[in-house]
Amino acid sequence: xxxxxxxLNDDQKEVRDWLHGFAADVMxxxxxxxxxxxxxxxxxxxxxxxxxxxSLDFYAQQFFDPTGLGVPMTMEELFWGDAGIALSIVxxxxxxxxxxxxxxxxxxxxxxxxxxxxxxxxxxxxFCSSEPDxxxxxxxxxxxxxxxxxxxxxxxxxxxxxxxxxxxxxVHVVVAVVDPELGSKGHASFIVPxxxxxxxxxxxxxKHGIRASHTAEVVLEDVRVPGSCLLGGKEKLDERLxxxxxxxxxxxxxxxxxxxxxxxxxxxxxxxxxxxxxRAAYEVALDYxxxxxxxxxxxxxxxxxAFQLADMATQIDAARLLVWRASWMATAGKPFxxxxxxxxxxxASEVAKSVTAQAVQILxxxxxxxxxxxxxxxxxxxxxxxxxxxxxxQRMVISRAVGR
Ligand SMILES: Cc1cc2nc3c(=O)[nH]c(=O)nc-3n(C[C@H](O)[C@H](O)[C@H](O)COP(=O)(O)OP(=O)(O)OC[C@H]3O[C@@H](n4cnc5c(N)ncnc54)[C@H](O)[C@@H]3O)c2cc1C
Numbered sequence: 001x002x003x004x005x006x007x008l009n010d011d012q013k014e015v016r017d018w019l020h021g022f023a024a025d026v027m028x029x030x031x032x033x034x035x036x037x038x039x040x041x042x043x044x045x046x047x048x049x050x051x052x053x054x055s056l057d058f059y060a061q062q063f064f065d066p067t068g069l070g071v072p073m074t075m076e077e078l079f080w081g082d083a084g085i086a087l088s089i090v091x092x093x094x095x096x097x098x099x100x101x102x103x104x105x106x107x108x109x110x111x112x113x114x115x116x117x118x119x120x121x122x123x124x125x126x127f128c129s130s131e132p133d134x135x136x137x138x139x140x141x142x143x144x145x146x147x148x149x150x151x152x153x154x155x156x157x158x159x160x161x162x163x164x165x166x167x168x169x170x171v172h173v174v175v176a177v178v179d180p181e182l183g184s185k186g187h188a189s190f191i192v193p194x195x196x197x198x199x200x201x202x203x204x205x206x207k208h209g210i211r212a213s214h215t216a217e218v219v220l221e222d223v224r225v226p227g228s229c230l231l232g233g234k235e236k237l238d239e240r241l242x243x244x245x246x247x248x249x250x251x252x253x254x255x256x257x258x259x260x261x262x263x264x265x266x267x268x269x270x271x272x273x274x275x276x277x278x279r280a281a282y283e284v285a286l287d288y289x290x291x292x293x294x295x296x297x298x299x300x301x302x303x304x305x306a307f308q309l310a311d312m313a314t315q316i317d318a319a320r321l322l323v324w325r326a327s328w329m330a331t332a333g334k335p336f337x338x339x340x341x342x343x344x345x346x347x348a349s350e351v352a353k354s355v356t357a358q359a360v361q362i363l364x365x366x367x368x369x370x371x372x373x374x375x376x377x378x379x380x381x382x383x384x385x386x387x388x389x390x391x392x393x394q395r396m397v398i399s400r401a402v403g404r
Contacts, residue, residue, distance in 0.1 A: 006324075008069065015062075016073050022053055023081025028373075031082035034212035035376050040168060041085050041212050042122070048089050049119040053078075056116045059093055063100075068331030072272035072323050079276030083380035084212030086273070088124070091164040091213060092116060095125035097266050098173040102189050102231040111191050115171045123194075126169035128160035128218050135162075136393050139184040143220060145176035147234075152227040154190060156220045159202065162387075166218040167201020170194035174220065178237065185244040188237055191229040198223035209379030266388060267341040268326035271348035274384040275320050278352040281359035281377040282312045288363050288372075305362060312355045319348035339394075339401035346394035349384030356381040 008016060026047055034041045048054035062070030078086035096112050103111070117123030134140040143158025156176055160166065172192040179186030192199050202217025230237060286309055289300035299305050322344040329340055336342070356378035360367035367374050385391040 008073065009067070012065070012067070012069060012073060015070075016077055019053065019074060019077035020080070022048065022051065023077050023086075027078070027081030027085050031085060031212075031373065031376065032370065034082075034085055036211075038206060038211040040088050040124070040165075040214045044085055045089055045122050045124070046119070049116075049122045054089050054092075054116065054122065055119075056096070056113050059096065066331065068328040069324060071269050072275075072320075072327045075269050075272035076276040076279070076320070079273040080280045081276075082212070083273065083277050083377070083383070084210040086276070087164065087210050087213035090273075092123075092125040092169075093269075094164065094266060095127040095169070095171065095173045098127045098175075098189055099191070099231060104231075104233055107191065107228070107231060111171055114194070115169075117170065123170040124165040124168060125171045125173065126163045126165040126167075126218065127173045128163040128166060129175040130162045131159060132161050136390060138187075141175065141177055141184070141187060143174065143176040144180075145178050145188060145190060145230075147178075147227075148224075151224075153224045154227065154230060156190060156192070156198075156223040156225065158220050160218040160220070161202075162205070162215055163218045165214055166216040167204075168214055168216075172199060172218060173231075174218075179241055179244075182241065182244050182248060185248070186241065189231040190225055191231065192220075192223060192225055193229065196223055196225060208382055209376070210383050267345040267394075268323050268330065270384060270388045271319065271323040271326070271344040274345075274348040274352035274381065275316060275323060277377055277381050277384070278312075278316050278319065278348070278355040281356040281374050281381070282309070282316055284372065284374050284377075285309065285312070285359035285362040288366075292364075299362070308358055308362065312358055315351045315355060319344075319351045322347050337401065339398040342389070342394040342397040342401075345384075345388065346391055346398065349381075350391060352381040352384050353378075 026044060030041065030044060045054055052058050062074050075090065078089060092115050096115055099108055099111055115123060115125035129138065131141055131143060133142065143156065143160060145154045145156050147154055156174060158176065160174065166172070171194060174190050174192055175187050176190060177186055178188045198221045200219050202219045204214065204216040207215060227234060289305050289309060290298050292299045300309065326336070326340045326344040329336065356374060359374040360378050363372055363374055366372045369375060
């Protein structure tokens with residue numbers, strides 16, 4: 001029987017330490033500047049590409065790590081460095097997962113490498129599901145994909161919003177409605193290749209946190225893509241739609257839609273990002289509490305502060321354990337029967353929000369200024385309870401699973 005262990009193996013430790021070095025030496029010192037600039041940190045993505053941190057090979061290695069811990073470990077270290085810059089580095093991964101979850105082997109082989117480009121010419125990719133009237137309620141999506149049989153092309157029209165890397169990406173993965181009668185079961189995902197006419201960037205959002213990550217609307221006006229850009233292929237789509245129509249008639253079981261397949265796979269990874277930000281803020285607060293002297297002694301010697309730090313440390317470890325469990329389950333092919341992926345994302349993101357807020361409090365006035373990183377970490381942490389399914393939506397998913 002395999003030995004049970006919480007310890008990373010030597011290879012994983014080596015990768016973790018290498019990532020930590022990049023996060024500490026390259027990302028952390030640049031974090032405040034890119035937060036202020038609110039721009040994609042291309043030089044840092046390039047640096048990551050040169051080192052092999054921003055590359056398909058590296059992510060594939062972590063994704064296929066047999067213990068399941070490669071991805072969460074990577075996310076935790078990079079988001080420990082800085083959440084905005086890290087999202088610029090790993091945002092392409094969401095689009096890649098969209099293709100891995102729904103594409104054929106040929107589509108994966110063609111498009112995923114193009115999403116990253118190479119060290120001399122780095123590219124980013126975008127996953128476009130959300131719309132102005134379809135956020136949590138994915139079934140309200142309006143972007144339409146209509147098949148032009150004569151030309152074997154799909155024609156996409158609609159407006160996507162909140163797309164990480166939207167408009168600056170080479171490859172865009174777009175989720176669209178192919179059969180409006182079927183709600184979210186009538187959705188499909190499409191590759192929009194680089195420089196396809198009709199795709200343009202709408203407004204770029206000015207955000208509260210993760211400001212080094214580009215977030216924008218993506219407008220699709222008569223965007224024509226070849227039939228081969230339908231992820232999974234037409235035959236599989238037709239079969240899936242036929243099954244969904246049958247089930248709709250008989251009121252039968254739920255069929256997973258394209259966007260949901262992507263989000264399910266990525267939720268523990270988002271939990272790991274939240275753990276990284278929480279750990280970063282906790283460490284700053286711990287150091288500060290040991291050195292800041294008031295009333296003649298370091299503030300950590302007050303039980304009120306020490307207990308706060310004890311709770312922060314405990315919650316961060318609990319969050320990491322939930323993330324690791326979900327990641328291990330996903331890799332071991334165990335179904336999320338009790339929505340364990342959502343549990344990990346819900347808990348870790350709430351912990352990140354609360355731990356970063358407590359870190360601001362422990363730093364007092366300094367915590368409230370941009371001279372210290374916890375102010376930025378607190379703003380950054382607010383995203384985790386919103387994107388890839390809000391905390392309320394995670395609770396909906398968990399309550400449905402446990403209440404079945
Ligand atoms: C920085 C950033 C990056 C993003 N990146 C991407 C991306 O790359 N690709 C992409 O497709 N999307 C992306 N998103 C979109 C993100 O996933 C959505 O913002 C999120 O799903 C919530 O949708 P919404 O903003 O429309 O909020 P709404 O769905 O309008 O929700 C508003 C509030 O109502 C609550 N609510 C809604 N329905 C219920 C319910 N039934 N029960 C209880 N409460 C409910 C929500 O929890 C929330 O608190 C990003 C968003 C941000 C902010």
